Amino acid sequence: MTITAAADGSALGNPGPAGWAWYVNDDCWRAGGWPHGTNNQGELMAVLDLFRATAHIPQEDLRILCDSQYVINSVTKWMPGWKRKGWRKADGKPVLNVDILKDIDRELVGRKYTFEWVKGHAGHDLNEAADERARAVAVAYQQGVAARSGPGFPGAAAAAEEPEARQTVAVRQASSFSEPNGVDELDLFGGLDSEGPGSAGEDSAGEDSAGAGSNGSGPFSEPDLFSELGTDVFAATRGRGPSAEETVEALERELLRPDVRSDIGRTGVLLHPDFVEIGSAGRIWTRDAMMMSLEESPAGPVDLDVLGADRIGSDTILLTYRSYSRSGTALRSSLWVLDGGQWRLRFHQSTPEA
Structure with missing residues (x-):
């Protein structure tokens, strides 16, 4: 069986409130985001999460529809050369978004996949559905409200609960409902103080x-x-x-x-x-x-x-x-x-x- 999914990202201001999403159908999709990020980070994160969400069925072919030439070229063309150069580009500068790319590189091992470019905002049903959900998360972060994270991939949560499986799905589903603002509630490392703040070639x-x-x-x-x-x-x-x-x-x-x-x-x-x-x-x-x-x-x-x-x-x-x-x-x-x-x-x- 081939799993066909669209992956997309959105950033309001680029950088700004950002979201990502992948979509198979109305019963199989996920979305998340950050208070501050870029469109490319969202596009890459959608692909990474899709691989993680289907890690329990590695024997299935994965067909990824993407409107970002940057993401497709990064994964299918440039990444081998970047790795050989210590994750640097041809001009010697560090590769951007390297942490997400490294995670994607690890998830590719043993997987069968293809990428297919689709034109964004052109009425493609799966792409439009992914774009709508990614943008909804970005808007939610902008407005400081909860965002829908989606049902996820069937069977992924159960696999994540196995002792030797990656325990990502259930955590990230819950995490997607976190509210982005209100630094007075940021508890980690003493953050209780309330003085808070407020497509292209490789080179x-x-x-x-x-x-x-x-x-x-x-x-x-x-x-x-x-x-x-x-x-x-x-x-x-x-x-x-x-x-x-x-x-x-x-x-x-x-x-x-x-x-x-x-x-x-x-x-x-x-x-x-x-x-x-x-x-x-x-x-x-x-x-x-x-x-x-x-x-x-x-x-x-x-x-x-x-x-x-x-x-x-x-x-x-x-x-x-x-x-x-x-x-x-x-x-x-x-x-x-x-x-x-x-x-x-x-x-x-x-x-x-x-």
């Missing part, structure tokens, strides 16, 4: 002209995050140096620093791709929404007292602690997982103390 402007700089410091770049720690924080995974528990505590302390919270490249490395937070007001935050909001409002310094660092599995540690900031104290839980040799934050929850 052409077909890549995002805003939202990520050519120096690789954009929202999905991966700099040398831990160089300032003065030690190899991942040495524990190789049997020497600090323990895994000490490593996780050091990384949590890194995330308490305003300069780290405001650096979207750093938070992009520390936060797991499937990161989610449940804030004290019940709001659910996705990784991308969290990264953007922390960049805009990193809040003041925060200190912590560790209450416990407990091994839940060989590659999972639950860190509990009390945080101190000018907004008060809070009890916090952070779930860290070992992902590709790196400890990354998968889940966070905070409860302010009276």
Whole structure:
């Protein structure tokens, strides 16, 4: 069987409130977005989520209808060369949106797929349906209201609940209903302070002209995050140096620093791709929404007292602690997982103390 789906993205202002969506039919589609992003990021994220949503049926052919030549060329033509060059373009500049592209590259392994270009806004039923849903999410972020995330792909949520499966679908479905504004409820890393803010060739402007700089410091770049720690924080995974528990505590302390919270490249490395937070007001935050909001409002310094660092599995540690900031104290839980040799934050929850 061949699965035919349209994937599309939308950004109001480009960059601005952004959304993405893929669509098979009215009973099979998904959408999400960010408070601040670009159209190309939305287009790429729609493709990535489609691959993830169908990962439980890798034997099926996937036919992806896309109105973005940038996305099609990135995946089918340019990516092999970018990888050989260390994810740099022919002119030596870093590839934009590299984190999403790397994730797509991983999802392609073992999959059977084809891309087909369709003209946007030309009455193509599937493309119009995907565009409508992507734009609805962007508008929802612009207006500060909840957006519909869709039913997802049949069977995907059940597969995600299996122990060895990627646990992305159920989390992201819930996360799509998070409200984008209201930084006073951004709990992660001491964000309770209420002073918040408010188609082309490889080397052409077909890549995002805003939202990520050519120096690789954009929202999905991966700099040398831990160089300032003065030690190899991942040495524990190789049997020497600090323990895994000490490593996780050091990384949590890194995330308490305003300069780290405001650096979207750093938070992009520390936060797991499937990161989610449940804030004290019940709001659910996705990784991308969290990264953007922390960049805009990193809040003041925060200190912590560790209450416990407990091994839940060989590659999972639950860190509990009390945080101190000018907004008060809070009890916090952070779930860290070992992902590709790196400890990354998968889940966070905070409860302010009276």
